[in-house]
Amino acid sequence: MEVLAMEKISKTILKQVIIPRKPESYKGTYGKTLIIAGSTHFGGAAILATSATVHAGAGLVTVATTPEKFTAINTNIPEAMTIDYHNKKELLAAILNNNVIAIGPGLGTSSVAVGLVKAVLNNTKTDQTVILDASALTIIAEEKIPLQTTAHIIMTPHQGEWQRLSQLAIPDQTEFNNFEKIQGLNPDAVLILKKHHSEIYYQDMSFQIDAGNPGMATGGMGDTLTGIMAGFISQFGYSLATIQAALLIHSVVGDKLSKKQYVVLPSKIIEKLPKYMAELSTQTK
Template sequence: MQKIDKSILSKVIKPRNPISYKGNYGRILIIAGSLHFGGAAILSSSAAVYSGAGLVTVATTPEKFVSLNTRIPEAMTIDYHNIMETLNSIRQSNVIVIGPGLGTSELTQSLINMVTENTTKDQTIIFDASALTEIAEKNISLTQISAHVILTPHQGEWQRLSKLEIADQSTENNLQSIQEIAPDSLLIVKKHLSEIYYNNKVEQISAGNPGMATGGMGDTLTGIIAAFVGQFGFSKNTVSAALFLHSFIADKIYKKNYVVLPEELINEIPSTMKKITTKSSK
């Protein structure tokens, strides 16, 4: 199994063109949050902003608008109950994230259907958290989607999707299951030394620590992945770099802290990316 190490960062993260505008760095739509899980929307969208996404829109419940606009003034907000507004944003975005903090409900199912039915081959969908559970519970098919698909389950969510007990989630079994569930998708199985499955190949990250075992860490990763795909395009290398950066920064924080807080990790993203581009340009 091939290892993902620090070298992937300089392969993907490049200095910005001096002549740039926000449209060059991706239009990201994050469909996330609910009355009880507003933090997931904040963490995933702030991670996307701090990772360099050009334009971030959060589709969420109106009760969370104030907290989102206060914490992340760079992000726009829309009401995901407004079908036309949400549909227009789906069609105009390069990357659509769906799931962080959404909860499982008829609304979540309808939003998943709206996303899968109104995206094209030039877009990327990231299914995360509640969306993965809803897909598993409602047996929603992912085989006919035109867009690029990224699945980001932790082992429990992957168990629900694949019907594989955690003890049976071997490389061979995971490869077989993803071919049945969504054969052209990219799968990240989040765990100690997370794995990426794509095009019948498997790579494993060589970073991470137990301090990352805290709520919101997965939402943060999802935002980083969305921003990277929006800026650098969909590819295995792009997603690998996002995954490694997440754990790379966490490892630095863990040297001095017992717990790695997602907010602290997010705050370190811009300076870390700058150091990588400075070194690669020399």
């Protein structure tokens, strides 16, 4: 397989993707997103991922989680709907009725979580996008679950999670080796490898962002990226450009905040997203 040289992602991609909203539109215009996240000990991940999805502009957002987290989610994100992921009938209906599904943040690796990952991969179709993050990737690695769905697959591991899934030690996570492992997992999948200057791999193309800072090294940052990715694909559609823009804006907003803040909190990135997107959408294309 011939691998093309890694490209830097230009900030011009943000203005190409983030366009003004049409005057005649409604919530259904901007897509339906399902976030499957959270567990007894990791409710914050579900809140951050869902909040990021809402603030990034998805029209309708549903979070499937454990019922004990409903109150916290409804209080923090009243815009999102909640369902119990233990209810198989309700969960299946949600999987079938949403165009973007993100699974993994704070989910854990219980037998329930394993069942949720299998339910998503076994029931999603060609016109849907599945974002696999955090616990979902660990489950796929441990249970050796094949990524055979016809849906668009986006994997968002940090280097440790990618090591578990690919069996590549971090020093061996080179461009060539990463491409080879993706071919074995699902040749049409997109890999977003989270690291210093995160990378995107898709087919024979690879890209890198020149953004991000040490202040962003804090819990919940990956959950936030997953939510932004889901929100962008929900409203702007699945494309390489949309994926690039979602990855880049996450770090660009983080860089803006880092000028005045020693630690960049994920919740602060989420809070600033709508304003920054408005500024980009009104700039001359």
